[in-house]
Amino acid sequence: MLNKILEFGHLVRFSHSLFALPFALGSMWVAANGFRGMEPAEIAKMVLLILGCMVTARNSAMSFNRLADAEIDAKNPRTAGRHLPAGRMSKKAVVTFIAFNGALFVAFAYMLQPLAGALALPVWLLLLSYSYWKRFSWLCHWFLGFAIGMSPLGAWIAVRGEFAVFPIFLMFILMLWMGGFDIIYATQDEEIDREMGLHSVPARFGRKRALQIAFWSHVAMLALCVTFGFVWHMGIAWWAVTALMIAAITYIHLFRKSDDLDKMNRDFFLANVAVSVLVMIGLVVWICLGGDVNALY
Incomplete structure (x- = not known):
C-alpha cells in the first residue's frame, strides 16, 4: 500500500507542490487577517480544507498531464521512463486517481464557501486543459503559470467568499514567475518538441532567445512585486523580500557560470521554492506587523 502511495506521489511530482x-x-x-478572532477548530478546518483543495487539484492536473502526454513521453528519451510509457502504472489506475482527486477537490471547495464550491468544477476542468496547450500555442508556459497562479486567488475566495484585486495581483506574479521557469525547463526538450511539432518557446525561438524571454518574464514578475508593495503599502518586510528575489533572479539569470541544463534546472527549482517561501513570509510578516486586510478594500 505504501509503495503504491509513493508511486502516485512520484507520478505527480509531489515535491513541486512547494512552488505554489x-x-x-x-x-x-492575509484573507483571514492572521486568523484574528477565530476559534482554533475553525482555523484547523479552514487550513486543512484549503490544503486538501491544493493537493487534490494538483494531483488531478499533474496525473492528467501524464495521461495526456503518455505517447509523447514514450518518444522522448528524457521522459520515456515515466510511469505510463514505461508500463509501471496502468491508464485505468491513473484515470481513477484523477477522478478521485477531482471529486475530493469539488467536495472540499463546497465545504469552504458557496462561491468556492460553485467555481470548483470549472476551475478543475481549466486545470486539466493546460496539458493540451503545447499542442497549439507557445503561450503554453504562461497558461501553466496561470493555472498554478489561481491558487492564491482560490485560497482568498475560500476564506472570504469573494473576488478581490489583491489576490489577483498575486496570481499574476505567480503566473509570470512559473511561466518563465517552465520555459527554462522546456529547453531540455527543444529538439524533440520541434521534431514532434509541439509548440514551446524553445522550439519556436531557440534556446538562447527562450532564456532571454524567461528572463523578461521574471523581470515583469519583479515589476509586479514592486507595484504590489507600493499599491498596498506592504512595508519593510515586503521590500526586504523583493530585494532578495531580485538578487536571486539576477544571479541565476546573469551571473551563474555553468551552462549545464541539468544544473540550471536544479538552480531554478531551488529558486522556485525560495521565491514562493519569501512571498509567503512577506505576506505573513505584513499582517503580523499590523497590516489589516480590511484596509485593502
Whole structure:
C-alpha cells in the first residue's frame, strides 16, 4: 500500500507542490487577517480544507498531464521512463486517481464557501486543459503559470467568499514567475518538441532567445512585486523580500557560470521554492506587523 502511495506521489511530482503552496498559504493568511478572532477548530478546518483543495487539484492536473502526454513521453528519451510509457502504472489506475482527486477537490471547495464550491468544477476542468496547450500555442508556459497562479486567488475566495484585486495581483506574479521557469525547463526538450511539432518557446525561438524571454518574464514578475508593495503599502518586510528575489533572479539569470541544463534546472527549482517561501513570509510578516486586510478594500 505504501509503495503504491509513493508511486502516485512520484507520478505527480509531489515535491513541486512547494512552488505554489506558499503563495496560497500567504494569501489565506492575509484573507483571514492572521486568523484574528477565530476559534482554533475553525482555523484547523479552514487550513486543512484549503490544503486538501491544493493537493487534490494538483494531483488531478499533474496525473492528467501524464495521461495526456503518455505517447509523447514514450518518444522522448528524457521522459520515456515515466510511469505510463514505461508500463509501471496502468491508464485505468491513473484515470481513477484523477477522478478521485477531482471529486475530493469539488467536495472540499463546497465545504469552504458557496462561491468556492460553485467555481470548483470549472476551475478543475481549466486545470486539466493546460496539458493540451503545447499542442497549439507557445503561450503554453504562461497558461501553466496561470493555472498554478489561481491558487492564491482560490485560497482568498475560500476564506472570504469573494473576488478581490489583491489576490489577483498575486496570481499574476505567480503566473509570470512559473511561466518563465517552465520555459527554462522546456529547453531540455527543444529538439524533440520541434521534431514532434509541439509548440514551446524553445522550439519556436531557440534556446538562447527562450532564456532571454524567461528572463523578461521574471523581470515583469519583479515589476509586479514592486507595484504590489507600493499599491498596498506592504512595508519593510515586503521590500526586504523583493530585494532578495531580485538578487536571486539576477544571479541565476546573469551571473551563474555553468551552462549545464541539468544544473540550471536544479538552480531554478531551488529558486522556485525560495521565491514562493519569501512571498509567503512577506505576506505573513505584513499582517503580523499590523497590516489589516480590511484596509485593502
